[in-house]
Amino acid sequence: MQTAKTSQETQLVQLGVGQDQQTGAISVPIYQSATYRHPGVGESTGYDYTRSGNPTRQALEEGLAKLEGGSRALAFSSGMAALTTFFLHFTQGDHLIVSEDLYGGTYRVLNQVFAKFGLTVSYVDTSDTTAVATAITSQTKALLIETPGNPLLGIADLAALGQLCRKHQLLFAVDNTFLSPVLQQPFAFGADVVIYSATKYLGGHNDLCAGVLIAREENLAERFYFLQNSCGAVLPPQDCWLLIRSLKTLALRMERHCQSAHEIALWLEQQPKVTQVYYPGLKNHPGHELSCRQTKGFGGMLSFRVTDKETAAAVLKRLKLISFAESLGGVESLMTLPAVQTHGDIPAADRERLGICESLLRLSVGIESVADIIADLEQALA
Numbered sequence: 001m002q003t004a005k006t007s008q009e010t011q012l013v014q015l016g017v018g019q020d021q022q023t024g025a026i027s028v029p030i031y032q033s034a035t036y037r038h039p040g041v042g043e044s045t046g047y048d049y050t051r052s053g054n055p056t057r058q059a060l061e062e063g064l065a066k067l068e069g070g071s072r073a074l075a076f077s078s079g080m081a082a083l084t085t086f087f088l089h090f091t092q093g094d095h096l097i098v099s100e101d102l103y104g105g106t107y108r109v110l111n112q113v114f115a116k117f118g119l120t121v122s123y124v125d126t127s128d129t130t131a132v133a134t135a136i137t138s139q140t141k142a143l144l145i146e147t148p149g150n151p152l153l154g155i156a157d158l159a160a161l162g163q164l165c166r167k168h169q170l171l172f173a174v175d176n177t178f179l180s181p182v183l184q185q186p187f188a189f190g191a192d193v194v195i196y197s198a199t200k201y202l203g204g205h206n207d208l209c210a211g212v213l214i215a216r217e218e219n220l221a222e223r224f225y226f227l228q229n230s231c232g233a234v235l236p237p238q239d240c241w242l243l244i245r246s247l248k249t250l251a252l253r254m255e256r257h258c259q260s261a262h263e264i265a266l267w268l269e270q271q272p273k274v275t276q277v278y279y280p281g282l283k284n285h286p287g288h289e290l291s292c293r294q295t296k297g298f299g300g301m302l303s304f305r306v307t308d309k310e311t312a313a314a315v316l317k318r319l320k321l322i323s324f325a326e327s328l329g330g331v332e333s334l335m336t337l338p339a340v341q342t343h344g345d346i347p348a349a350d351r352e353r354l355g356i357c358e359s360l361l362r363l364s365v366g367i368e369s370v371a372d373i374i375a376d377l378e379q380a381l382a
């Protein structure tokens, strides 16, 4: 049996074990049922309809809540579904402050969907706490950040922002996709909500699209459960099972992602065609010290700038082992051109100002042999 003190690594491996009392199955059964028989009028087994609740999803959600230290986790059909449900909490006229160094899809849903419903947003460099404080208005209801940022890996000060949010009674939400609960625990710094694209590290195998929202306080969790059940973007039972299976190796995978990314970042810094490397583990990264204070590792994501956009295109064309593909956080290494792919929906002027141009490449370091990844980069940069 797990105790309250069980380490996160053990919790991950044991996720779902003991869930099936009837057979003792080690692996959580996939309850592929849309609905459930009622014993009688006004009686329920605890399950009525799968959008509202499903035992496989429940095993996943309970495991995730415990891992993060929140009161309740909710599993969604994608990271965007989790983020959308977060935004549905707000009403017309509410103002949000959001990281400017942010996933392009979040930017798109805010600007092209929620703007129509009267949500207003300020995009701010959230690695600058003063800039965040300055952006607060009487209508501001929440702060949503990504740290490290995407794709430039800027680091926000979780403790300072947590305090700021408390002082101004703002809901503090962290999209923790880049680090996972293994490396960063936003609740410890005063976050109210943690959101994941579980398509990335939590799923970890580039074979699943899923999202997670975890609330620290019970009443907020209830509100988000109401929204999840009302709007319906739940994670189906088979995908819940696949995510449980993936989470079992999360701690091991993160260890390898961190080690290899650090080694590759150091190697890239030495390459003549590479003009800048963005990785929080590098001592010259502006967020390095802050990272050391608030995270257990620097993660598996890095970006680097090459001499010009032709070189970037040539690198992408020549890659053999590393796939030129969108997404991140899987066991397979992937490289993207953020200006065109993940951040294509951010207006060109904003991209330019942020430095997301076509000579910037983003690498999601997989768990292949690091020597093989470096060899592939070496031939691609030749």
Ligand SMILES: *Cc1c(COP(=O)(O)O)cnc(C)c1O
Residues within 6 Å of the ligand: 078, 079, 080, 081, 103, 105, 106, 146, 150, 175, 177, 178, 196, 197, 198, 199, 200, 209, 210, 211
């Ligand atoms: C991918 C991603 C999302 C969106 O998640 P999907 O699972 O693709 O819907 C949100 N935030 C971050 C940081 C991401 O990387």
